[in-house]
Amino acid sequence: MHEAPDLSQQIQAAQKRLQQIEQQAVSAEPASLTVQAIAELATALDKLQATAIELHEQNKALFTSQQDLAAERQRYQNLFDFAPDAHLITDGQGTIRAINSAANHLLNLRHNWAVGKPLTVFIAEADRAFFFAQLERINATPPPATQPTGSASPITLFLQGQEVWLTPRQQPALPASLSVSGEWSQQGKITQLYWIFHDLRGQKQAEAALRESEAKYRSLFEEMAEAYGVAEIILNDDGEPIDYRMLEVNPQFERLTELSRNLVLGGRTLSNIVPDLKDWHQICGVALTGEAIRFEHKVERWNRWHDVHAFRIGDPKDRHVAILLDDVSDRKQLELALQASQAQLGQILDSAIAVVISFRIFANGDWEYDYFSLGCESILGYSSADFMADKQLWRSRMHPDDLATVEGLFANLFAERKAIWEYRFRHRDGSLRWLSNTYASQKIADGCWQVTVVGQDISDHKQAEVALRVSEAKYRWLFDEIDEGYGIAEIIVNERNEPIDYRMIEVNPRFEALTGLPRELALSGRTIRDIAPEIEDHWHQLYGQVALSGTPIRFEQKVDDWGRWYDVYAFRVGDPALRQVGILFNDISGRKRAEADLQASECKLRAAFNGTFAFIGLLTPRAP
Incomplete structure (x- = not known):
């Protein structure tokens, strides 16, 4: 704090000068008027000194107030900046003036990037009409009637807890809870709007999880094999439990008790509905003690044994007891049968x-x-x-x-x-x-x-295992040493269960020699269409028919691109669900070429024979 110019120093200099004048005036010939003027001037200077001191103290107080105001403003700014919810300040038209850190994070924005931009750019398109309608309503709302003329009114709450969808920058839309309040000018106009957005994603996920959990437990309630119900315990005037009525039951309760749901939930007490359920009245005490009980009871009118488990649920003041009920009539009968069979079992075990x-x-x-x-x-x-x-x-x-x-x-x-x-x-x-x-x-x-x-x-x-290992070794030798090629194919089908391809899952050494496909390639897991696209579609169809129908087939077929003829026997192996086909084949290209040569030779011989026969006919004399 500075006083410009330094009034205190000037007053002190004036007082010092006044003292010098007084000394000079006393030593000189006195002039009453001058002395009186000097005295008055001294009095004025004293008052001025007092005023300067008072002004100095006021300046110190003002400086302290300014510091306190700045600290208070910083505290409010920190509250705004670091509030957990998104806070924005706009003018009456929705143009952003200030935005806090939580809002920047929620909307995926850099610091103050949104200042000067309309808030509507962050409102989902489906909610913009609502947003504009609220702005129009807010601006059309008159200030409170209690507002004194020429003074600012308190902040007015216009909207609270309204769910809207926001569109953060370069991110998917998200749900948020919106609250809006406004501040009026002295002229009754909206000067600032305060917007608070609370992220509802966590709440929505929790609600979805809760709905899923409720559906799961509701499904359990409806589908469980045991009967389940919730009873409200009834007390007498002395606070002693005397009866109960059912508040909720699942479908199994009706089946196991032979009591209709409408009857049980009609508000009547259970002793009034079924008088011979006296043993069940011990359930009433569970509501007061909180100690679960379990007992078995036979209801003569139904000729059924029930296993009853009762335990308190919810607030003890509600006196609600859950009843889990299971029909154990069959078990009871089995217990008797078991006792009768134990002796027989001992005889069976011994024999x-x-x-x-x-x-x-x-x-x-x-x-x-x-x-x-x-x-x-x-x-x-x-x-x-x-x-x-x-x-x-x-x-x-x-x-x-x-x-x-x-x-x-x-x-x-x-x-x-x-x-x-x-x-x-x-x-x-x-x-x-x-x-x-x-x-x-x-x-x-x-x-x-x-x-x-x-x-x-x-x-x-x-001993059979040993024999099996010997047999397995023998057949493995046969698998490896036979002249024919052998493999097992897994058939691949489409969504309509139609064969479209296959892959080899086992091949013997001759497979590679007869097909030209390396064993490592054939067993790589890739499909035949991938490793040998030159194989025609009808090969896939034939093997697929065998896998699906179980009917073996034998055929001769040529792979044109390989220039080879094959004699093929295909048959289903193992579980039909696995769609596996055994393929036993041999290269008959040599035989096919021999057959073709034989056919050509036969045609030549037949042509020669026919020519010879015609020539002999010409030489043979005809009868006159």
């Missing part, structure tokens, strides 16, 4: 030619046997009593090479994973048997698992 074992295994690797079927003796040579008496017998008769895999088996049992284990066991008669055991475990206590084993003698299967 089955299989190893059935039940034992408990512990975390330290130890185990205890509970049961051995009688079939153990016929397969292993040892009775169930032998195994129960000596739990190490099983280990001692196992082939040493297979014993090392037991630790991996135990790891699967502890993890409750199903395991299949093949190993060799030394029979009592000294023979070595191959066994395949299936293990299933369930943890029944800390550090203890119940294990069930079903084993079979697969010695014959193992």
Whole structure:
């Protein structure tokens, strides 16, 4: 802050000069008028000094106020610039005067690029008519009636929460919520409009996800096999639950209870509808305690058993309980049948030619046997009593090479994973048997698992595997060494299931020799049209018919561009859904050339024969 010129310094200089004049006036011959004038001048200077001090203090206060005003303005500017929503300021016609960072980001603009441009360029075309109508309405709106003459009115809200679509620069349109407020001039005209756009993309995505989730759970509600309903618990005057009425039920509820939906949702209590559902009244307490319950109950009038699961939902004040209901009548009948069949099952297990074992295994690797079927003796040579008496017998008769895999088996049992284990066991008669055991475990206590084993003698299967490998090697040799070309083709069809191409998935060595197509190229995954476009369309059609119909065909055909004749036998192999065709073929070009030469020779001989016959006829005398 500066005072121009420095009034304080000038006053001080004047006072100093006045003192000098006073001293001179006193030493000189006094003149009463001069002394009086000097005294008055001194008084004026004192007042002027006081005024200067007061002015200095006012200037300091004004400077402080200006600084506070600038800081306050910066704070409001920061609030505008860094507000999370897009904020724009326009004039009454919608021309942008200011735009904050969020709006620049939302509209994909550089800093202040939009200033001076109409806001309409960022409004989607479908919403522009609405936008212009709102501008016209805002400008036609009179200022508030309470506005004092010649003063500015408070900001007026014109529009709030209106959904519109914006078109950011070089980006797809996006939904936004629009709010508009305006400020009036002293003359009652709109001077500035304040626009706030809230990005609705996240909300729209959340709403879509919510609709999808609601549809998913509504589908579950409608299609689930269990009956489901929501009940409102009714209290007496003492606040004790006494009954309930159904507020919502799914279609299965009607089927499992034989109560029509209209009856159940008619507002009547359930005890009034079905008096013999007394056990169900324990559901009422769930609304107050919040503790879920589950019970089974038989309804005599329906001759059905129900498994009922009830739990509180929503606000406890609403006293709403969800009821999940399942018909377990069949299970109840099965339980009785199961009890009757358990004895039979024991007899079956004992008579089955299989190893059935039940034992408990512990975390330290130890185990205890509970049961051995009688079939153990016929397969292993040892009775169930032998195994129960000596739990190490099983280990001692196992082939040493297979014993090392037991630790991996135990790891699967502890993890409750199903395991299949093949190993060799030394029979009592000294023979070595191959066994395949299936293990299933369930943890029944800390550090203890119940294990069930079903084993079979697969010695014959193992011998068959060896024979199969020998046979596979033999046929692989045949595949590689036969003179004919052989391959398996996968037929490619269009959307109408019409064959249009094929690719080779296996070929033998003769395939390359007879076709000239390298094995690597033939098995590259590319189609025949791609690697051998010279092969005519009817080849694709023939192989496609075999794949689709399953009827084998045999034909002779020439590939003109290769100059070769082929004798081809095509037949479907494997699953029809795979559309695979086996192709067995041979090059018969030599035979075809021989046939052509033979036909030509036959024609020459026939012509010669006919000429000779005619000549003999001329020589033969005719009868008179």
